[in-house]
Amino acid sequence: MKSSYREAMRSALREALQNDPRVFLMGEDVGRYGGSYAVSKGLLEEFGPERIRDTPLSELGFVGAGIGAALGGMRPIVEVMTVNFSLLALDQIVNTAAALRHMSGGQFSVPLVVRMATGAGRQLAAQHSHSLECWYAHIPGIKVLAPATVEDARGMLAPALDDPDPVVIFEHAQLYNLEEELTASVEVDIGSARVRRAGTDLSLITYGGSLPKAMQAAEMLAGMGIAAEVVDLRVLRPLDTDGIVASVRKTHRAVVVDEGWRSGSLAAEVMARIVEHAFFELDAPLQRVCSEEVPMPYAKHLEEAALPQAGKIVAAARAAMGKA
């Protein structure tokens, strides 16, 4: 049956709440309002205000409270409205959640899930549009997921809740209305990259909101006689180096597509791993398509110009193929 990404996420939340009394959802407007992206709509009525817990505008406070509740035996899911707002909670995530196990000599686990929307494309300008997944992927001690398909939106939450360590889930705001076929029972891992389209000529390696653009680019390239393979990273920390390298060994060319800014990007890390592990497999210099280095502008044509787009991916792929 067809499901939207939003419905898939809601259904994953509902299942988690039904299966485990320790699970609760907490965040700004998750209850009465129904979630700023309507993901948790209806859950307050179903599970009540104790377990669908509206919070004040206190990102630092309620993310930290989620860490404490996880330590105290609960399985909290904390929703932060967007990655931009999560910067207000960064201290608790980096200095406490990610560090606690190590800093305590392995005595404490923080089984916390933090979900947040990320990404641009809706003319929300420079304080609601950024892609900072890379910042989180830099931190030892946390796991970072980027579901880019309806199946992953449905399936990644359960293993994230089972994980004894903090897991951050990035939901690209442009994906919420994505509709795809979904089977009744979904079981996915949170350890590996996945090939979303097989190809032999070059690898388009991407994640999150850029996956549909890479798929579109692959289709355009097919029309030009270029068979692109599309690799969805899915898990941004720890990166599935083997999965990335396996694709490059097959195609010998790669373009990395990343909505983050170019400098110090996740794309840079992926390229470095390819160079470290498969340098002699490469037939052409690596390419990347990232966001332009500008705070996201409001005007539609400027926002579109700032972001990776299928046309830019095609151009980078053709360059990698030696076809200008």
Added chain:
Amino acid sequence: MNTTTVPYDKAFALRLLKDMLRIRRMEEKAAELYGAGKIRGFLHLYIGEEAVAVGALHALAADDAIVATYREHGHALVRGVSMNAIMAEMFGKQQGCSRGRGGSMHLFDAATRFYGGNAIVAGGLPLAVGLALADKMQGKRRVTACFFGEGAVAEGAFHESMNLAALWQLPVLFCCENNLYAMGTALARSESQTDLCAKAAVFKIPTLKVDGMDVVATHEASHNGATHVREGGGPLFIEFQTYRFRAHSMFDPELYRDKAEVEEWKKRGPLHTYSARLKAQGMLSEEEFLACDAEAQDEVEASVAFAEAGTWEPVEGLTRDVTALATGVAS
């Protein structure tokens, strides 16, 4: 000086004295070992403030939770973390209570529900709120005692945590150790409102203001506060008015306060004032005091020997305990 009667039986009255002595002697030795290069990093001494941790922690139950700061040697010790494990941690040995990964600022102990050892000012407050939320949601009648200095009240985390705890009526005992200086910044130089209880009252949290140099006062207030919290009365805020006799850390030249002020506070030192009261009440002889002190010093010497004999974790273990899988390396 406080001359009111100490209202405890002799065994408990001496327990309080012994614990203050244990902290004092352990930290004096730590300062010495810092000078000798055995202990490195930051070392924040609690000397002068012992009555707060001793009074407060003896008012808590074994299954309550403690969240503390980077000036937490005393809290860990009174909570029941062995002096051996604390000293070994400061040495960086794997027999330390955090396997040598934390040092002086990050003492942790799951067995006694001692949640650190937080070196971000006010960073422990949201954590305490969450621990209390978990207790409330699970129907457990436990208290989470959260210690922090008066410097923390300037942080957003303080206000966010006070609001959440009050809004959700969570069982948190907020223990503010007001030693008047946030590192080198006096309270009046950083806060428009210097009445800390007034800050807590804004959130409709009941407050107590206590002489933090008097272990009887700290214990009574903490007992009353913890009872209120445990019985479902919601959070409570205690301001312990205290003073640190030593520098902020071992790097602090103390340019920001008068020596005369320090000397004035030392007259109210928690150890000698309490001992004098016990003696005046006939509960303590000089011989008994010396015996308590000798016992504390023996424990310190034994802990140093334990730490010296401890082993360094092999470097092969460097990336353990980063995640449950302990991969550590960004693979």
